[in-house]
Amino acid sequence: MNKKxxxxxxxxxxxxxxxxxxxxxxxxxxxxxxxxxxLKISSVKNIRDALNIFVPRSDVIYYxxxxxxxxxxxxxxxxKINPIPFKVLIAVVHFANICLLSLLILKLTGKKFSSxxxxxxxxxxxxxxxxxxxxxxxxxxxxTFFLLIALILYLKYLTEKKFxxxxxxxxxxxxxxxxxxxxxxFPVLTLLLLWLIKKGKFSYLGVVPFxxxxxxxxxxxxxxxxxxxxxxxxxxxxxxxxxNLRDYFLxxxxxxxxxxxxxxxxxxxxxxxxxxxxxxxxxxxxTLFINLSFLFLIPFLYLLISGNLIPFRMIxxxxxxxxxxxxxxxxxxxxTFSYYxxxxxxxxxxxxxxxxxxxxxxxxxxxxxxVFFYLLVILTNWLYSSFMGFEFNMKxxxxxxxxxxxxKLISHAGGLKPAAGQTVIISVNNNPxxxxxxxxxxxxxxxxxxxxxxxxxSDKIEADFRL
Numbered sequence: 001m002n003k004k005x006x007x008x009x010x011x012x013x014x015x016x017x018x019x020x021x022x023x024x025x026x027x028x029x030x031x032x033x034x035x036x037x038x039l040k041i042s043s044v045k046n047i048r049d050a051l052n053i054f055v056p057r058s059d060v061i062y063y064x065x066x067x068x069x070x071x072x073x074x075x076x077x078x079x080k081i082n083p084i085p086f087k088v089l090i091a092v093v094h095f096a097n098i099c100l101l102s103l104l105i106l107k108l109t110g111k112k113f114s115s116x117x118x119x120x121x122x123x124x125x126x127x128x129x130x131x132x133x134x135x136x137x138x139x140x141x142x143x144t145f146f147l148l149i150a151l152i153l154y155l156k157y158l159t160e161k162k163f164x165x166x167x168x169x170x171x172x173x174x175x176x177x178x179x180x181x182x183x184x185x186f187p188v189l190t191l192l193l194l195w196l197i198k199k200g201k202f203s204y205l206g207v208v209p210f211x212x213x214x215x216x217x218x219x220x221x222x223x224x225x226x227x228x229x230x231x232x233x234x235x236x237x238x239x240x241x242x243x244n245l246r247d248y249f250l251x252x253x254x255x256x257x258x259x260x261x262x263x264x265x266x267x268x269x270x271x272x273x274x275x276x277x278x279x280x281x282x283x284x285x286x287t288l289f290i291n292l293s294f295l296f297l298i299p300f301l302y303l304l305i306s307g308n309l310i311p312f313r314m315i316x317x318x319x320x321x322x323x324x325x326x327x328x329x330x331x332x333x334x335x336t337f338s339y340y341x342x343x344x345x346x347x348x349x350x351x352x353x354x355x356x357x358x359x360x361x362x363x364x365x366x367x368x369x370x371v372f373f374y375l376l377v378i379l380t381n382w383l384y385s386s387f388m389g390f391e392f393n394m395k396x397x398x399x400x401x402x403x404x405x406x407x408k409l410i411s412h413a414g415g416l417k418p419a420a421g422q423t424v425i426i427s428v429n430n431n432p433x434x435x436x437x438x439x440x441x442x443x444x445x446x447x448x449x450x451x452x453x454x455x456x457x458s459d460k461i462e463a464d465f466r467l
Contacts, residue, residue: 008102029133039072042070042072057225063178071138091132094123094141099119100149101148105118105353109357127251129338143176144182146173150173158197173186181328185327192320194207243266258398294377303358310358311354319347321347409437423454425465427459
């Protein structure tokens with residue numbers, strides 16, 4: 001291993017270790033909310049149950065057999081309710097994604113600096129907070145894993161004309177489709193890559209299979225197993241679309257997810273929130289300003305004014321990737337979460353790294369101290385925004401809160417001995433957060449392995465057990 005490769009490996013390892021330190025508290029997180037539903041529908045007692053893993057459900061909008069049912073079944077084979085294997089898998093997949101992302105950016109740009117910069121920002125981004133806490137979101141980083149491999153293979157096909165790379169791309173795209181519906185945007189990504197690599201000389205025929213696969217899969221899904229499209233999943237095309245774009249853009253730069261509920265106008269924040277969380281709010285505003293200025297505005301304006309090369313093609317490609325990654329969710333006006341950015345974020349980071357790469361290159365080896373200081377500012381500011389956002393999330397985010405509620409109730413209920421063959425009613429506190437944490441009826445049914453156990457959310461009803 002030469003010196004440059006060693007430095008590359010060390011920095012990549014540093015990025016991963018920093019990310020794991022940042023998200024370390026999530027290792028204590030317990031199952032909650034959709035975790036219980038996933039555990040419940042992943043129970044396999046015979047061959048029919050195993051086959052049903054791949055049969056779409058009509059009670060949920062998604063179809064994720066490789067992203068939910070299969071991993072939940074495999075990771076709970078021991079029979080115990082243990083979230084640790086899920087946390088380990090999430091950490092391993094996250095590390096794999098960091099490595100794959102660095103390889104993809106290296107192949108796209110041919111520049112190790114851009115590759116390391118994107119990997120660092122991505123690995124420590126606050127958008128992964130919920131994923132590390134909530135096992136039910138495992139499918140989002142798993143599908144990103146498959147799509148990154150597919151993109152690398154497709155890029156290899158475009159540059160080297162290796163047909164095995166093309167068919168391997170189809171394989172991993174299929175795996176991604178069966179993992180999470182976010183993979184639907186892959187045909188758009190192939191078109192963007194064609195435009196970037198072939199410089200406008202499109203070969204549409206090669207993209208057709210990537211379009212046909214999801215059309216067949218989801219046509220069959222909606223025809224024979226129509227999902228519910230209502231409530232939070234109701235499609236809207238109105239001002240909410242612009243608000244969604246605002247939130248996704250801000251989240252991409254470590255603006256905490258829970259801040260979305262504090263906007264009283266488009267860019268006006270609730271004054272009561274500001275007074276109650278003033279140190280955090282000031283930190284978020286300052287770090288956001290520095291991130292946007294040092295990662296976007298300063299390098300772009302300098303390159304523009306000085307007449308140096310501006311990587312417009314990479315900027316357009318990155319913007320297209322960002323918007324394409326949001327296509328499956330942007331119209332869900334009431335269902336917006338930062339973990340939907342696991343692919344889109346790469347587009348924005350590619351833009352920033354390309355601008356900074358050209359910005360530094362324009363100095364031609366001069367002002368090394370200034371370049372070092374600039375790099376130190378962007379890395380330190382990004383890390384500080386991540387740590388402050390994580391600390392803030394631990395105080396207000398619904399994921400750790402519901403995880404704690406679920407763990408306490410399940411631990412307390414562990415000593416109960418429901419009578420066999422008898423309908424059992426368990427009464428718990430009538431609190432919306434408790435009901436969400438236990439996912440209504442699912443938690444105790446999973447705990448005792450009985451679907452006839454009834455959970456009642458009231459303090460005044462007669463019950464076999466009261467928690």
